Amino acid sequence: MARRPETRYVVALAALPSIGPGRLRRLLDRYGPEGAWTAVRSGRVDPSLVVQPGRHERAEVIERWARRAGQLDPDALWDAHRRAAVGVVTCDSPAFPAVLATDDDPPVVLFWRGDLDHLAGMRAAVVGTRDATRYGLDVAHALGRELAEAGVAVVSGLALGIDGAAHAGVLAIEGAPPIGVVGSGLDRVYPRAHGGLWRAVGERGLLLSEYPLGAPSAAWQFPARNRLIAALADVVVVVESHATGGAMGTAVEAGRRGRTVLAVPGPVTAPSSAGTNQLLFDGCGPARQAADVLLALGVEGVRHRPAAERRTAPTGDAERVLAALPWQPVAVEQLVLATGLALGAVVVAVEQLEDGGWVTTSAGWVERLGRDPGGADRDRRTGRVGRTT
Structure with missing residues:
Protein backbone atom coordinates (compact mmCIF):
# COMPACT_ATOMS: atom_id res chain seq x y z
CA MET A 1 0.00 0.00 0.00
CA ALA A 84 -11.24 13.92 -6.66
CA ALA A 85 -8.11 15.73 -7.95
CA VAL A 86 -8.31 18.16 -5.03
CA GLY A 87 -4.92 19.53 -4.03
CA VAL A 88 -3.93 19.84 -0.38
CA VAL A 89 -1.17 22.06 1.01
CA THR A 90 -0.34 23.05 4.58
CA CYS A 91 1.16 26.34 5.73
CA ASP A 92 4.53 24.75 6.52
CA SER A 93 4.98 23.51 2.94
CA PRO A 94 7.16 25.35 0.38
CA ALA A 95 4.21 25.03 -2.02
CA PHE A 96 1.96 27.14 0.21
CA PRO A 97 1.05 30.43 -1.54
CA ALA A 98 3.40 33.14 -0.25
CA VAL A 99 0.70 35.83 -0.43
CA LEU A 100 -1.17 33.90 2.30
CA ALA A 101 1.88 32.63 4.16
CA THR A 102 2.90 36.20 4.99
CA ASP A 103 -0.61 37.19 6.10
CA ASP A 104 -1.18 37.80 9.82
CA ASP A 105 -4.17 35.44 9.82
CA PRO A 106 -3.23 32.67 7.36
CA PRO A 107 -5.08 29.42 6.76
CA VAL A 108 -3.46 26.31 8.23
CA VAL A 109 -4.39 24.17 5.24
CA LEU A 110 -5.71 24.90 1.75
CA PHE A 111 -7.72 22.69 -0.60
CA TRP A 112 -7.95 23.58 -4.26
CA ARG A 113 -8.76 22.72 -7.83
CA GLY A 114 -6.92 24.36 -10.69
CA ASP A 115 -3.40 25.74 -10.66
CA LEU A 116 -1.73 27.62 -7.80
CA ASP A 117 0.45 29.39 -10.36
CA HIS A 118 -2.61 31.48 -11.19
CA LEU A 119 -1.88 33.43 -8.01
CA ALA A 120 1.05 35.00 -9.86
CA GLY A 121 0.49 38.51 -11.16
CA MET A 122 -1.99 41.16 -10.07
CA ARG A 123 -5.27 40.32 -8.38
CA ALA A 124 -8.39 42.40 -7.73
CA ALA A 125 -11.34 41.22 -5.64
CA VAL A 126 -14.77 42.17 -6.97
CA VAL A 127 -17.39 41.63 -4.27
CA GLY A 128 -20.84 42.80 -3.29
CA THR A 129 -24.34 41.94 -2.21
CA ARG A 130 -26.26 38.83 -3.20
CA ASP A 131 -29.35 41.02 -3.53
CA ALA A 132 -27.91 43.01 -6.43
CA THR A 133 -29.71 45.34 -8.80
CA ARG A 134 -29.48 45.18 -12.58
CA TYR A 135 -27.15 48.15 -12.41
CA GLY A 136 -24.81 46.37 -9.99
CA LEU A 137 -24.81 43.13 -11.97
CA ASP A 138 -23.98 44.96 -15.20
CA VAL A 139 -21.14 46.90 -13.56
CA ALA A 140 -19.71 43.76 -11.93
CA HIS A 141 -19.84 41.83 -15.21
CA ALA A 142 -18.09 44.65 -17.08
CA LEU A 143 -15.42 45.00 -14.39
CA GLY A 144 -14.74 41.27 -14.40
CA ARG A 145 -14.44 41.13 -18.18
CA GLU A 146 -12.30 44.26 -18.56
CA LEU A 147 -9.95 43.44 -15.67
CA ALA A 148 -9.40 39.91 -16.97
CA GLU A 149 -8.79 41.31 -20.44
CA ALA A 150 -6.14 43.63 -18.94
CA GLY A 151 -4.45 40.65 -17.28
CA VAL A 152 -5.73 41.14 -13.73
CA ALA A 153 -6.98 37.99 -12.00
CA VAL A 154 -10.41 38.59 -10.46
CA VAL A 155 -11.06 37.13 -6.99
CA SER A 156 -14.53 36.59 -5.53
CA GLY A 157 -16.46 34.33 -3.18
CA LEU A 158 -18.62 32.91 -6.03
CA ALA A 159 -21.77 34.01 -4.21
CA LEU A 160 -25.02 34.95 -5.88
CA GLY A 161 -25.30 38.51 -7.16
CA ILE A 162 -22.18 40.63 -7.60
CA ASP A 163 -19.59 37.87 -7.11
CA GLY A 164 -21.15 35.60 -9.71
CA ALA A 165 -21.66 38.42 -12.20
CA ALA A 166 -18.00 39.44 -11.95
CA HIS A 167 -16.75 35.94 -12.66
CA ALA A 168 -19.26 35.49 -15.45
CA GLY A 169 -17.59 38.52 -17.04
CA VAL A 170 -14.16 36.95 -16.56
CA LEU A 171 -15.28 33.70 -18.19
CA ALA A 172 -16.79 35.56 -21.16
CA ILE A 173 -13.32 36.20 -22.60
CA GLU A 174 -9.89 34.59 -22.82
CA GLY A 175 -8.00 36.62 -20.24
CA ALA A 176 -6.48 36.34 -16.79
CA PRO A 177 -7.73 33.29 -14.85
CA PRO A 178 -10.58 33.56 -12.33
CA ILE A 179 -9.89 32.86 -8.65
CA GLY A 180 -12.72 31.74 -6.37
CA VAL A 181 -12.59 31.37 -2.58
CA VAL A 182 -15.43 29.32 -1.08
CA GLY A 183 -16.69 28.53 2.41
CA SER A 184 -17.29 24.80 2.15
CA GLY A 185 -15.68 21.63 0.84
CA LEU A 186 -15.04 21.73 -2.91
CA ASP A 187 -17.68 19.02 -3.42
CA ARG A 188 -20.37 20.97 -1.54
CA VAL A 189 -21.37 23.68 -4.00
CA TYR A 190 -23.01 26.70 -2.38
CA PRO A 191 -25.14 28.21 -3.72
CA ARG A 192 -26.25 25.20 -5.76
CA ALA A 193 -27.20 27.42 -8.68
CA HIS A 194 -23.49 28.16 -9.17
CA GLY A 195 -22.40 24.59 -9.81
CA GLY A 196 -21.44 25.41 -13.38
CA LEU A 197 -19.55 28.52 -12.26
CA TRP A 198 -17.55 26.51 -9.70
CA ARG A 199 -16.56 23.96 -12.35
CA ALA A 200 -15.56 26.64 -14.86
CA VAL A 201 -13.43 28.51 -12.31
CA GLY A 202 -11.72 25.27 -11.28
CA GLU A 203 -11.01 24.37 -14.91
CA ARG A 204 -9.83 27.78 -16.13
CA GLY A 205 -8.44 29.26 -12.95
CA LEU A 206 -8.22 28.37 -9.28
CA LEU A 207 -10.80 27.34 -6.69
CA LEU A 208 -9.68 27.60 -3.04
CA SER A 209 -11.13 26.49 0.30
CA GLU A 210 -9.98 25.99 3.90
CA TYR A 211 -12.35 23.05 4.26
CA PRO A 212 -11.99 19.38 3.21
CA LEU A 213 -14.34 17.39 1.02
CA GLY A 214 -17.72 16.87 2.64
CA ALA A 215 -17.58 20.03 4.76
CA PRO A 216 -20.93 21.89 4.50
CA SER A 217 -21.21 25.67 4.45
CA ALA A 218 -21.89 27.36 7.79
CA ALA A 219 -22.52 30.99 8.67
CA TRP A 220 -19.27 31.39 10.65
CA GLN A 221 -17.20 30.15 7.71
CA PHE A 222 -18.09 33.03 5.39
CA PRO A 223 -16.33 35.79 7.40
CA ALA A 224 -13.30 33.48 7.48
CA ARG A 225 -13.55 33.12 3.70
CA ASN A 226 -13.83 36.88 3.28
CA ARG A 227 -10.54 37.48 5.11
CA LEU A 228 -8.83 35.22 2.51
CA ILE A 229 -10.39 37.19 -0.34
CA ALA A 230 -8.99 40.38 1.22
CA ALA A 231 -5.59 38.78 1.78
CA LEU A 232 -5.35 37.57 -1.83
CA ALA A 233 -6.37 40.87 -3.42
CA ASP A 234 -4.08 43.78 -4.26
CA VAL A 235 -7.24 45.90 -4.57
CA VAL A 236 -10.77 45.20 -3.31
CA VAL A 237 -13.67 46.63 -5.31
CA VAL A 238 -17.09 46.72 -3.63
CA VAL A 239 -19.69 47.09 -6.37
CA GLU A 240 -22.93 47.09 -4.38
CA SER A 241 -23.45 46.49 -0.68
CA HIS A 242 -26.02 47.19 1.96
CA ALA A 243 -24.90 49.03 5.08
CA THR A 244 -23.79 45.73 6.60
CA GLY A 245 -22.90 42.39 5.04
CA GLY A 246 -20.11 40.17 3.82
CA ALA A 247 -18.75 42.64 1.28
CA MET A 248 -18.38 45.31 3.96
CA GLY A 249 -16.60 42.77 6.13
CA THR A 250 -14.22 42.04 3.25
CA ALA A 251 -13.56 45.78 2.93
CA VAL A 252 -12.73 45.98 6.64
CA GLU A 253 -10.33 43.02 6.35
CA ALA A 254 -8.72 44.62 3.31
CA GLY A 255 -8.27 47.95 5.09
CA ARG A 256 -6.74 46.21 8.09
CA ARG A 257 -4.16 44.68 5.74
CA GLY A 258 -3.38 47.99 4.08
CA ARG A 259 -5.03 47.00 0.81
CA THR A 260 -6.67 49.63 -1.39
CA VAL A 261 -10.47 49.56 -1.21
CA LEU A 262 -12.55 51.07 -4.02
CA ALA A 263 -16.32 51.41 -4.20
CA VAL A 264 -18.72 51.81 -7.10
CA PRO A 265 -20.95 54.88 -6.59
CA GLY A 266 -24.66 54.16 -6.48
CA PRO A 267 -27.96 56.01 -6.06
CA VAL A 268 -28.19 57.58 -2.62
CA THR A 269 -31.76 56.28 -2.32
CA ALA A 270 -30.83 52.64 -3.07
CA PRO A 271 -30.36 50.36 0.00
CA SER A 272 -28.09 48.14 -2.12
CA SER A 273 -25.63 51.04 -2.44
CA ALA A 274 -25.78 52.25 1.15
CA GLY A 275 -22.56 50.44 2.04
CA THR A 276 -20.61 51.48 -1.03
CA ASN A 277 -21.66 55.10 -0.68
CA GLN A 278 -20.58 54.99 2.97
CA LEU A 279 -17.17 53.69 1.88
CA LEU A 280 -16.86 56.62 -0.49
CA PHE A 281 -17.88 59.05 2.27
CA ASP A 282 -15.24 57.48 4.52
CA GLY A 283 -12.53 58.20 1.96
CA CYS A 284 -12.29 55.14 -0.29
CA GLY A 285 -11.66 55.85 -3.95
CA PRO A 286 -14.41 55.47 -6.57
CA ALA A 287 -14.40 52.62 -9.06
CA ARG A 288 -16.28 54.00 -12.06
CA GLN A 289 -14.67 51.66 -14.56
CA ALA A 290 -11.84 49.14 -14.88
CA ALA A 291 -9.38 51.96 -15.60
CA ASP A 292 -9.84 53.21 -12.02
CA VAL A 293 -8.90 49.78 -10.67
CA LEU A 294 -5.86 49.56 -12.95
CA LEU A 295 -4.78 52.99 -11.76
CA ALA A 296 -5.04 51.82 -8.15
CA LEU A 297 -2.87 48.85 -9.11
CA GLY A 298 -0.32 51.28 -10.46
CA VAL A 299 -0.60 50.28 -14.12
CA GLU A 300 -2.39 51.46 -17.22
CA GLY A 301 -2.71 47.91 -18.47
CA VAL A 302 -0.97 44.59 -17.94
CA ARG A 303 -0.51 41.69 -20.30
CA HIS A 304 -1.73 38.33 -19.06
CA ARG A 305 0.91 35.63 -19.17
CA PRO A 306 -0.30 32.05 -18.83
CA ALA A 307 1.57 29.92 -16.28
CA ALA A 308 3.26 27.99 -19.07
CA GLU A 309 5.03 31.20 -20.20
CA ARG A 310 6.47 31.95 -16.78
CA ARG A 311 8.69 28.83 -16.60
CA THR A 312 10.46 26.74 -19.20
CA ALA A 313 8.39 23.59 -19.66
CA PRO A 314 10.18 20.32 -18.81
CA THR A 315 10.77 17.71 -21.53
CA GLY A 316 11.38 13.98 -21.76
CA ASP A 317 11.20 11.96 -18.53
CA ALA A 318 10.88 15.16 -16.48
CA GLU A 319 7.72 16.09 -18.39
CA ARG A 320 6.36 12.58 -17.85
CA VAL A 321 7.04 12.69 -14.12
CA LEU A 322 5.51 16.16 -13.72
CA ALA A 323 2.37 15.04 -15.56
CA ALA A 324 2.02 12.16 -13.08
CA LEU A 325 2.59 14.37 -10.03
CA PRO A 326 -0.59 15.55 -8.27
CA TRP A 327 -0.78 18.69 -6.15
CA GLN A 328 -0.06 16.68 -3.01
CA PRO A 329 3.16 15.17 -1.68
CA VAL A 330 3.84 11.70 -3.09
CA ALA A 331 6.58 9.17 -2.51
CA VAL A 332 9.18 8.58 -5.23
CA GLU A 333 8.01 4.96 -5.43
CA GLN A 334 4.53 6.15 -6.38
CA LEU A 335 6.00 8.10 -9.30
CA VAL A 336 7.80 4.95 -10.47
CA LEU A 337 4.47 3.11 -10.51
CA ALA A 338 2.59 6.01 -12.12
CA THR A 339 5.09 6.60 -14.93
CA GLY A 340 6.46 3.11 -15.60
CA LEU A 341 9.97 4.57 -15.57
CA ALA A 342 12.90 2.97 -13.78
CA LEU A 343 13.71 4.30 -10.30
CA GLY A 344 16.95 5.86 -11.51
CA ALA A 345 15.19 7.68 -14.34
CA VAL A 346 12.57 9.04 -11.93
CA VAL A 347 15.23 10.25 -9.50
CA VAL A 348 17.08 12.09 -12.30
CA ALA A 349 13.81 13.58 -13.58
CA VAL A 350 12.89 14.79 -10.09
CA GLU A 351 16.31 16.43 -9.74
CA GLN A 352 15.76 18.24 -13.05
CA LEU A 353 12.32 19.39 -11.95
CA GLU A 354 13.71 20.60 -8.62
CA ASP A 355 16.48 22.54 -10.37
CA GLY A 356 13.84 24.16 -12.60
CA GLY A 357 11.70 25.21 -9.64
CA TRP A 358 8.83 22.82 -10.41
CA VAL A 359 9.05 20.60 -7.33
CA THR A 360 10.56 20.36 -3.88
CA THR A 361 11.71 17.16 -2.15
CA SER A 362 11.92 16.09 1.47
CA ALA A 363 12.74 12.66 2.94
CA GLY A 364 11.66 10.77 -0.16
CA TRP A 365 8.54 12.86 -0.77
CA VAL A 366 8.06 14.99 -3.87
CA GLU A 367 5.75 18.02 -3.92
CA ARG A 368 4.82 20.45 -6.68
CA LEU A 369 5.84 24.08 -6.35
CA GLY A 370 4.22 27.19 -7.70
CA ARG A 371 5.84 30.60 -7.87
CA ASP A 372 5.49 33.73 -5.81
CA PRO A 373 3.78 36.68 -7.54
CA GLY A 374 7.23 38.26 -7.78
CA GLY A 375 8.90 35.05 -8.95
CA ALA A 376 10.68 34.34 -5.67
CA ASP A 377 10.84 30.82 -4.31
CA ARG A 378 8.06 30.10 -1.82
CA ASP A 379 10.37 28.66 0.81
CA ARG A 380 11.63 32.18 1.53
CA ARG A 381 8.71 33.10 3.75
CA THR A 382 8.34 35.08 6.92
CA GLY A 383 6.85 33.78 10.13
CA ARG A 384 3.09 33.75 10.68
CA VAL A 385 0.89 34.80 13.55
CA GLY A 386 -2.58 33.30 13.78
CA ARG A 387 -5.62 35.27 14.81
CA THR A 388 -8.83 33.60 13.69
CA THR A 389 -10.65 31.55 16.32
Missing part, protein backbone atom coordinates in the same frame (compact mmCIF):
# COMPACT_ATOMS: atom_id res chain seq x y z
CA ALA A 2 1.30 3.47 -0.91
CA ARG A 3 2.57 5.60 1.96
CA ARG A 4 0.58 8.64 2.94
CA PRO A 5 2.05 11.86 4.32
CA GLU A 6 1.41 13.18 7.82
CA THR A 7 -0.70 15.88 6.15
CA ARG A 8 -3.59 13.39 6.19
CA TYR A 9 -4.05 14.08 9.91
CA VAL A 10 -4.35 17.82 9.23
CA VAL A 11 -7.02 17.08 6.61
CA ALA A 12 -8.95 14.95 9.11
CA LEU A 13 -8.62 17.58 11.85
CA ALA A 14 -9.96 20.22 9.42
CA ALA A 15 -13.09 18.06 9.04
CA LEU A 16 -14.03 18.41 12.72
CA PRO A 17 -17.10 20.52 13.60
CA SER A 18 -16.42 24.18 14.45
CA ILE A 19 -12.68 23.64 14.31
CA GLY A 20 -11.75 26.99 12.71
CA PRO A 21 -8.23 27.92 11.62
CA GLY A 22 -7.32 29.32 15.04
CA ARG A 23 -8.23 26.17 16.95
CA LEU A 24 -6.59 23.99 14.31
CA ARG A 25 -3.40 26.05 14.53
CA ARG A 26 -3.28 25.77 18.31
CA LEU A 27 -3.78 22.00 18.21
CA LEU A 28 -0.98 21.55 15.70
CA ASP A 29 1.36 23.90 17.54
CA ARG A 30 0.85 21.95 20.78
CA TYR A 31 0.71 18.35 19.57
CA GLY A 32 1.84 18.13 15.93
CA PRO A 33 -0.39 16.51 13.25
CA GLU A 34 -0.47 12.88 14.44
CA GLY A 35 -0.36 13.82 18.11
CA ALA A 36 -3.27 16.25 17.67
CA TRP A 37 -5.32 13.55 15.97
CA THR A 38 -4.58 11.12 18.83
CA ALA A 39 -5.52 13.73 21.44
CA VAL A 40 -8.77 14.58 19.67
CA ARG A 41 -9.82 10.94 19.21
CA SER A 42 -9.18 10.19 22.87
CA GLY A 43 -10.95 13.34 24.06
CA ARG A 44 -7.80 14.44 25.91
CA VAL A 45 -7.35 17.87 24.36
CA ASP A 46 -6.13 20.64 26.64
CA PRO A 47 -9.32 22.71 27.18
CA SER A 48 -7.34 25.96 27.01
CA LEU A 49 -6.76 25.34 23.29
CA VAL A 50 -10.50 25.52 22.56
CA VAL A 51 -10.84 29.15 23.72
CA GLN A 52 -14.47 29.09 24.84
CA PRO A 53 -16.03 31.34 27.51
CA GLY A 54 -16.53 28.55 30.09
CA ARG A 55 -15.29 25.10 31.03
CA HIS A 56 -18.65 23.51 30.19
CA GLU A 57 -18.64 24.85 26.62
CA ARG A 58 -15.04 23.72 26.11
CA ALA A 59 -15.87 20.20 27.29
CA GLU A 60 -18.79 20.06 24.83
CA VAL A 61 -16.55 21.04 21.90
CA ILE A 62 -13.93 18.44 22.85
CA GLU A 63 -16.64 15.77 23.18
CA ARG A 64 -18.07 16.63 19.74
CA TRP A 65 -14.59 16.48 18.21
CA ALA A 66 -13.99 13.04 19.73
CA ARG A 67 -17.34 11.73 18.43
CA ARG A 68 -16.65 13.01 14.92
CA ALA A 69 -13.06 11.76 14.94
CA GLY A 70 -14.37 8.28 15.75
CA GLN A 71 -16.27 8.37 12.46
CA LEU A 72 -13.34 9.56 10.33
CA ASP A 73 -10.51 7.62 8.71
CA PRO A 74 -7.60 9.95 7.86
CA ASP A 75 -6.25 7.52 5.23
CA ALA A 76 -9.61 7.23 3.48
CA LEU A 77 -10.18 10.99 3.58
CA TRP A 78 -6.73 11.63 2.09
CA ASP A 79 -7.37 9.09 -0.68
CA ALA A 80 -10.74 10.71 -1.42
CA HIS A 81 -9.02 14.03 -2.10
CA ARG A 82 -6.54 12.40 -4.44
CA ARG A 83 -9.31 10.64 -6.37
